[in-house]
Amino acid sequence: MAAGAVVSDLWRLQAGLYAAVAVIVVTELFRAAVRRLDRSLEPRFAPDDRGIRVLYVIRGSLAERLGIRPAELITYVNQAPVHTEYDFHFALGQNPAYARFQVTDERGEPRLVSSPVFEGECHDLGLILSCPGTSRRFA
DSSP: OHHHHHHHHHHHHHHHHHHHHHHHHHHHHHHHHHHHHHHHSOOTTOOOTTSEEEEEEOTTSHHHHHTOOTTOEEEEETTEEOOSHHHHHHHHHHSTTEEEEEEEOTTSOEEEEEEEOOTTTTTOOOEEEEOTTSOEEEO
16 A cells, blocks of 8 residues: 555656646747747837837826827927937927927828927826837837
8 A cells, every 4th residue: 555655656746747847848839939920020119210109108198198109100399300319308398388299100191299288297298219229218
C-alpha cells in the first residue's frame, strides 16, 4: 500500500511538471505569433511630418469637448502650422484666450474646431501627442 502511494505521488509530480512545461511552451508560441503579426501591421499612431498625431484624449478635457479623437492629426493651431511640440505650445501662447485647431481625421478630411481657453486650461488641454522624430509628448 505504501509503495502505491509513492508511485501515485511521483506520477502527480511528473504530471505537474509536464503541465508546467506545456504551459510555458504554449505561452512562448503565442507570444511569437503575436510578435510576428505585430511586425507585419502598419503602425496606427506613427508620427507624421504634416503635423502632430493625437495618441490619447483625456476624458472631460478641453480636447474631448472639442471632439478631437485619437489617431487624428493636428496641423494648425491658431492659424500657425505645427510640426513639433514647441510649435504647438508657441502657437497656443500667441493667443492664450482662444484655441483654434485644424484637425485632419483618419480619412484625410480636415475640420476646424475652436473654443475659448479659460485660465489654467492652456496647460491642461487633455492631449497626449506623438511628435515627428520624438517619443510620446504630453500637452
